[in-house]
Amino acid sequence: MRWLALALLLGLVGAGARAAPPANAFPDVARAYWVEVNGQPVWAGASDERLPMASLAKLMTALLLAESADLDQTLAVSDAAARATGSRIGLRAGERMRASDLFDAMLVRSANDACRALADWHGGDLASFVAMMNARAATLGLHDTRFANACGHDAPGQASSVRDLARLARVAMAQPRIAGTVARTHVGFRSPGGRDFAMDTTNALLLQFDGALGIKTGYTPGAGRCLVALARRGDDEVLVVMLHAPDRWWDTVALLELGFDHARRSRHPSP
Template identity: 50%
Template structure:
């Protein structure tokens, strides 16, 4: 019923406002959002507004890891990683993992201890790593982004925009190995000595439940609200949906993705 209503409203608006690029069929789903179909933006609301991105921040951490390491590189967990707050999997100082396993832990359950261990591995401490994050954001043309930490904690001058996060998402989509991870509902990783194992469960409720969903990242803090970068593919078509400070995140994501895929048929 909701989907049919949205389609009807969109068709009406598209007829009345034929001279505009696209009307906004989802004005209430989030403070800011952006929808792309096959790489082209079709709907948006305040796509350049600077908002806290919560754990969507980890997408920049993931990009730097993918660009600067190999999957089988070895990471030793630092004390600062074990002292991380928020979502964690309980890593212990001195444990050793392959990069690919800690990256999976940072992406699926959004583990801050795994994220910080990766940041420390690349630059020795968070200060150096955050400087690298901001430099890479500048290189990518993310004009409305500034990072203050590696994992997405609420902090002054830690912000991004829906448009900038789409730029970041496209940079990540060049790495098929990323989607191999984010498309999983559950994985298991282990320390190199095999003494400790960790079960990783995805926080993305679309994975395994929404046809075609394969990523990419969820986020939430009290200040940022419910955030999402969703990516789905069907019949050769790809939809990217970015939500900042959303409301009914999962139901709204389904409605948005469904209407975007329906839009393909409307264009034929």
């Protein structure tokens, strides 16, 4: 498996890890990838290529909501949200839901119906919300990023780069509401109408990787398997972004471990 090959490279990569520009040391892990160690890019491949991002788009949706929405409000589920495809929690058109519960479902379970309900509510309609997403991307300097919908469905023009997504992830994780939600392994709530909802995270790393903090998974036929992962051990943090990754879980585990090894070696370089 490729992750074993990556692990065997620990010594080689560590020895050359102090080079300033990100090196494409692992070209087979994904169509595009990005690894930061303590905020500094270390390895990357196709870092500025514009690619479909699947549900990683929900990070921008979450950022807008965390920054400017009153998540204590209740909302009526739109018809379009009730018809949303892909991952969903089974919302019904017209039912009342707390925005905070839908926010959790959107990030923990990647629920497209929850995402669309929030976008329609906060933006007034999907087109207006997408315009807000693109305006916020511009203020963040995400030059390779363009949104066509709020939830990450494949669509003409919907694309980002791993460099941009790393930046977006950092800004999103600075929001306590987002950071706290993406770290959750399970969400359960009762709607104002008395329906019970329970869901587990889509992020397997939260249950299996020491130090995992989140943050978002994604998959569509056009984007393939995507992942943004952040982990912390002691004073060290490693951020990995993967787009169109054939084996995102094992390869991300290997890249995270390599990142922590890089941090250790940077503090204690070989003579």
